[in-house]
Amino acid sequence: MSMREGQDGTERLVVIGGDAAGMSAASQARRLKGPGELEIVAFERGRFTSFSACGIPYWVGGDVAERDALIARTPEEHRARGIDLRLGTEVTAIDVPGRRVRARDVDSGTESWTPYDKLVIATGARPVRPDLPGVDAPGVHGVQTLGDGQALLQTLARAHGRRAVVVGAGYIGVEMAEALINRGFEVTVVNRGKEPMSTLDADMGRLVHRAMEGLGITMVNDAEVTKILTGEDGRARAVATQDAEYPADVVVLGIGVRPDTALARAAGLPLGAHGGLLTDLAMRVRGHEDIWAGGDCVEVLNLVSGQEQYVPLGTHANKHGQVIGSNVGGGYATFPGVVGTAVSKVCDLEIARTGLREKDAGRVGLRYETVTIESTSRAGYYPGASPMTVKMLAERRTGRLLGVQIVGREGAAKRVDIAAVALTAQMTVEQMTALDLGYAPPFSPVWDPVLVAARKAAAKVRP
Template sequence: MAGQRRMVVVGGDAAGMSAASRARRLRDREHLAITAFERGRLASYSACGIPYWTGGVVDGPDALVARTPEAHRERGIDLRMLTEVTELDVAGQRVRARELTSGRETWHGYDDLVLATGARPLRPPLEGIDARGVYGVQTLEDGRALLEGLERTAARRAVVIGAGYIGVEMAEALVRRGCAVTVVERSAQPMATLDPDMGALVREAMSGMGIEVVTDTAVTGVRTGADGEAVGVATSAGDVPADVVVLGLGVRPETSLAAAAGLPLGESGGLLTDLAMRVRGHANIWAGGDCVEVLDLVSGRTRHIALGTHANKHGQVIGMNVGGGYATFPGVVGTAVSKVCDLEIARTGLREKDARAVGLRFVTATIESTSRAGYYPGAREMTVKMLAEQGTGRLLGVQIVGREGAAKRVDVAAVALTARMTVEQMTALDLGYAPPFSPVWDPVLVAARKTATLIR
């Protein structure tokens, strides 16, 4: 059709379908044809909900699907499921797609290409890693397979490899299902996204919940029985028996297509874009979600952060730009929250090692406080650690470990980081106070006062 542009989206989850949906709202079918390819069976779903589905906290998988393929098609997006893009022809402005059911391959031209290929879970090349009974938790299909495996084996012993966000969340899910859980982590403490002293608090709390946490230990393989089923995990400290093994080792950007096409990648292997989410050096190729690196507003460097919040924002920016508007994604400060049972974990900004890596001189302060006034029923303990730049007093990072009411306090710090506030300025923030919600001095402000004292 004369005057009709062609938008091709590779990847049918958060970033890709947000981009397609936003562009469609701005441009009708007469002016913009949108084709999206997804190699899986589901689109637009919340992978973040898999641990809570596994633990029986929420229903799934339907409850975790934000919009079905049929709903996207009704809105004028030609979403093709079980179809994998196998090649990018940048010079010819086309992609090769293969239908997984039939094997049929076809070329599709584009005027604007959106890469939303996501991330792939780390699966180290260890003996037995692909055995039956070893599960990843990247997709809803992974979650379904794990639940079927738990029921099939009547699992009572579970080993989680890796103690990052996914690892600790899956540890909770398996505890809720009645399993005895061992978490194996090669670092000195769980939650390497925290400084070791704060990670030690997480380890202490997990141990108190009955979760065995084995640190400073490398996994060397998965033991299997005569039937090929996983029966345990081999580590540098000995074997750990298991009925199921769950991988929580994190992810890497899925950019093999982009790399083969010669598109620019960063240190982590993620695509590099400008603030409009346009791939650097390519006027009509866009990228967002877990396959990109983004600007860290605190360190000034690019980094890879796989979070659905960012992916949806990237998609909105891309869709606005492809649809004829203008939008940018300025960057992140690295905010994340998680929980294991009743323990809440939060961080934003830089850790000590991050600050050293970019040559910043800093001071740290750690305080203990409570979620409510100490005399009010239900007050729970929390520990807050704060980093600030020596000399200027600029806030660099905050980490919080505590019970109910702890984690979301990190949002105050995330705003302060984005605004480049000093810890002295933070002490004057007009935060809400009443005994059911906070002590007279909120824990984040107590940490800011102590840090400001060190700066002075």
């Protein structure tokens, strides 16, 4: 019998968050249980559902023509499937003992409690917004939601000058630098790290640095932003560091995101070292039978290091939602973990990584060898062959693959999937050399660049 007040014999699932993880969970649960068995109420504080935040830089840059192309499923489509979706409604509290959530209408401010039998927390992530003078001035933009993207496009259209400063050089910063170049802006990237893309080792990040400068992007590394300077009209006019000022008609924050777990923290739910919710393999919040969590608000197990990690990616969020929905709907599914695969690009430069960096391996006590090789995307004699750099980490003595980073032009990014599969299977670099990969001159050299690196690594780790 249902614990809440409501329709006899019908359980209620409440979902907090209407994007990838939340609505995937709701949709999968609905596939398994009809409205007569399971009532589904979903709260979303914004105005959009099931959208691709990963696609926003490409919309801003003009590769994607319109906003709605980034929406996988509209609110009307969710409602037509029997999901009570409430937009513009922010959950402000979770009462775990009382099995209810408090929600506030964003427009009217009215609040009300909604009981639940089962709860899914999919609150996502919040952009890192440093506490700097001027950071809230007009002309300073984050790029987390479709509304953020729309606001940035409006600023770009109205800008009197063509100077843009991007703060941060991770995935978001690099992708936004490309978007702004495509829009005809002069772009400066201010980065606190020694090289862009801190998800790579510094030697591979240096390749990205050189390529970005070759595209006309000004890279300022080892620089901490101290404030955003504003003009007489109150709008952002420059980004200041301790040593210099960089004029800006628009400023984009690309510093990254953190798990949005303030609700979960206030409710006393378990959080990890990175601030994300901790779950079991079924994506159930640890210690709570009827509460699940997924997407950018959770931490996941890294299968290579054996430690919890924070990896906010749409691929994981959708998988989490499928797992949660299956379990809520009476089925069974698990999410075993990740190996840390991610790809990106800046103009025609492709950037890929999976597994552990050198500092990751050292931090968990692994002894390793590294190799770096130069190869080409196709047979060297075939038209269009372009250079590619592959770095590989392998465990000393055992030869187990630990990580791969690839920087190059055409064909670099998706080659990392070879390594992602090998990591998941816990292969050694010696075993990788025998992989039967597809070959023809238009697609790769006789020895694929990943296998060239594996051969070199295998020779290095042999006793």
